[in-house]
Amino acid sequence: MLDVFSIVAKRLGFGLITLLVISLIIFIAVELLPGDIAQAVLGQGATESNLAALRAELGLNDPAPMRYFNWLKGAVVGDFGVSLVSKESVTDSITPRFVNTLMLALYAAVIAVPVAISLGVLVALFRNTLFDRIANVLTFTSISSPEFFLGYILILYFSVKTGWFPSIATVSPEMPLFERLERTFLPALTLVLVVVAHMMRMTRAAIINLLASPYIEMAKLKGTPAWKVIVRHALPNSWAPIINVVALNLAYLVTGVVLVEVVFVYPGIGQLLVDAVSKRDFPVVQACSLIFAATFILLNLAADVGSILTNPRLRHPK
Amino acid sequence: MTDHLKREIKEALIRDAKTGSMSRRQFLTYSMAAGMSVSAASGLWTSDVSAATPKQGGKFRIGVHDSNTSDTFDPGTYVSVGQIQLSHTHRSYLTEITPENGLGPDMATEWSATPDAATWTFKLAENATFHDGRKFTAKDAIASLNHHRGESSTSAVKSLLDSVVDIKADGEYTIVIELNQGFADLPWVMTDYHFVMLPAKDDGTIEWESGIGAGPYKIVSHEPGIGTELVKHDGWHREGAYFDEIQFITLNDPNARQTALITGEVDSITSVDLKTMALMQRNPDILVDNIPSGSAITLPMFTDQAPFDNVDVRLALKYAIDRDELVEKIMFGTATAGDDYHVSPGMPYAPTDIERRPYDPDKAAFHLKKAGLSSLDIELSAADSVLPGAVDMCVLYSEQAKKAGINIKPVREANDGYWSDVWLKKPFVFVKWGARPTPDQMFSIAYKDDAPWNESHWQNARFNELLLEAKAELDDTLRAEMYHEMCQLARDDGGTVIPFFANFVYARNKNIGHGEAVSSAWENDGARSAHRWWFAS
């Protein structure tokens, strides 16, 4: 087990370096974007004179490296600065939205992961039967529609036609949990439909891949029932790719939901990031990107640790 | 008394009467004083006034589009629809565009100019207060306007006040604005959504960060890009404001807006997706307002750059566009076809006797030939953030122009950065202009030879001469003649194709009532639905 801890420590160290590299990439990318924050803020109303005044006020006349290091100095001690556009603390404006994003992701994950893995095991068990085909066609159809379009269809049936759920998912911190779950049911369901297929397919593929292995054949010859072969013998050895895909999808639930937020008017962090990019509001873009990146790194780390723990050969390298 | 002024008085009277601040008898007396006959005034009362009966109370929920997390309270950088809707609700202006599209009082009660129109005096409302109880005085008005002036100002409308030399107080409730040239339209300019009246600090700057204003509703909670809750400001100095509470909810997605209205999550939405407008109108619980506006779509070309420096090429492009088909297919009928001069039919001094140029591919080919060209290959840049369907419109125009041997290649530019990297940078682009109240304002900012936004680089000596003359002219008839000639010049020589003027199309639940006329300045009755509309049931 000591190995695992040292791997985790090492990976966390690498994670920090990754974050640093990302912050630099994001800074350069925002700098390279055509137009600067002054032009973005003034839009059609920009003239030579008010642009110059705004640039001076925002400190844009400092050289780029200096602005980056000034930001970095603060970020290292946890101060992400103030939004250049709204002058509000970045931490204050991001925190409530990030909590919303996490809650929605958790809501969707709690439904999606168990459903996807059990479905994956079931379709592997009943592979090439009608059940397998139907489950596949349904999940493929659901992931192959753009997610905003899935959202529209769910709104049409569950909100406009039946009135079962509200069409917009406005939430507030003081809202009771049950009401919140009801209000955010449709966006959560959309996300579930988007991610289930991927995880289910990987579970199915990983299990089927192992079914021809000699030890599985052996178990079958011994007369073990098919479901037992899969759950006891195939599944434990298929975890590595499954866990990886689950981690990818969990990360997607946190970082990739901009369109769902827009469709359901959910106050998450994605919309904030898109708005900040379009206004070239560098501190906000930076903070959001780093939060996403950290989420991703941690989930990946968890996936790798999971892979190691579930594969004895990796656990005890020769 | 000029006709213009008469119309304004009539409108002001009807407005006051409608809001219940005037009895029928008073209405008749004032109407006759304004030069109307008894029967005309009495007819006006029955037709226009008694039809509307506002009711007090309720919480009005508005779903707003184009409202962003980066929106701030700084009036100098107002730009989004969300900011415009909110600013007319919690803040106020010196003057306002009335529901009948005339000019009416808001924080200023009356105004007058010297004969050369270079010095203006505004009398301020003496009973107006800010949300925290402070009185509104000349000091505040001056600081509010100065926010948009001077070297260090970051305001987007700095150029509108370029000709202002000084703003002085004359007592506590009067301000005097001195200009270096005649400016007959200054009271109209004061309706621009940037010029809100805010409390002054001791150093002469304004306090805009707090969100305090002197408008009909005060902010209770505000989350940029999510929504705003407001309650009635009891100290508001005017009549109206029938709702007890207002809630703005950001609904940027067109589908989210329409379903929120249909399922009753909101009472009104500021923009309807035109593709589904006809389907929405079939819903018996929903009323769609389709209001012609002065908001033009322009396709400016650099007239100092080949091939657009040849007037025949410009004419070819003007003949090669089928405006009716564009209005039909891009705007689903909710637009007025344009004729390449930037004065909409609803604007003052709009010419009525210029015959609109038809779609004529043969004529276009003829002008192309006259310019010495057998075919023409050009690019036209657009982005859907400027107008939903902008790129589609360019595609359609390209198909129409093919018949005249003109190859227009539509280019979809990024939504992001369109104003800083495409507009005024590329030679032939798609632009949408917000409505400006008068021809002078429109021509001065986008067609004057040295205007920073002269998007077509158009230089026409006669046009510029007329523009200066008309600016300081207080005689309406003479002004109308001058604008007529300028429109003709822009139409035949200018470098801007104007396919159409877009309507504002918004919708409300049928239990929301509003007056017979609604302003065409912005969405939702000139962004003033909060204090002009009411719950009918």
Next chain:
Amino acid sequence: MEFLHGWMPAFMVLATIAGVLLAAVAMSWLFRALLVWVLPGEGSKVMRSAPLTASFGLFVIILYALAGIFAPWVAPYGESEVIASSFAPADDKMLLGADQLGRDMFSRVIFGARNTVGIALIATSLAFLMGATAGLIAATRGGWMDQILGRFADVIMSIPSLIFSLLLLSIFGTSAFVLIVIIAVIYAPRVFRLTRAVSGDVVVMDYIEAARLRGEGLWYLIRKEILPNSKAPLIAEFGLEFCFVFLLIAGLSFLGLGIQPPTADWGSMVRDNATLISFGEITPLIPAAAISLLTVAVNFVVDWMLYRSSGLKD
């Protein structure tokens, strides 16, 4: 009979679905028979044992490929040709009616096959080429190479794909070439990680150890030992990623960064008319169905290949 009345529409829908399914089965069967008959020796044998779903998938893929390659001859009208009023209903000239500008929907769907599938195919192949190669190298070589490649992939993957493409497309402009490269760069690390994970499991197997001891080179190990034993999940992944590319393009058009007009692509076609769905109009469903059908078809074939490569006999 009155009570039956309400059930009629439901019955009709069920009957239609059953009819479509039956037709699909019959067609797949015929297509398989055709292939068995047409293909020479080995191919014929392979097809004889193929399940109907695989034959259905192959049929759809070939149909799309033909439509895409011969689009200008198959489509009754041009890609951007305006022939009717907005949303004109279907008639004998226009199989699927007209879109918002009055262009023939059927022709646009066919041209969409060419543009969308073409771009998706190139981008995904490029992503797999880069990702899988790097992943195999990382797994086989291990050590610092593994670390560098792994961290590099982490950096790219840690930036959300929509934001990353938004930034890159804003900087480099939206030509088809830039779009393909950006999509490939975004997806390659995902392929890399999967390849690395799967082949990581294989690398620790005894037979690899044996091959190493035999003194086999890197390329031999990858080609002969590791790839054959880890290709199944990769094939499955290809089937899915390929379809995700359509969705990324649709998402980009949501942000105004899609393919240049008047080029028809399915993602943007869904986006353009998406709001109509709230009133039960089917216009946006047509391109969406085109995407779904291809996704299902590709993955049916992928399933079959998985099944064959797993060596299962039941």
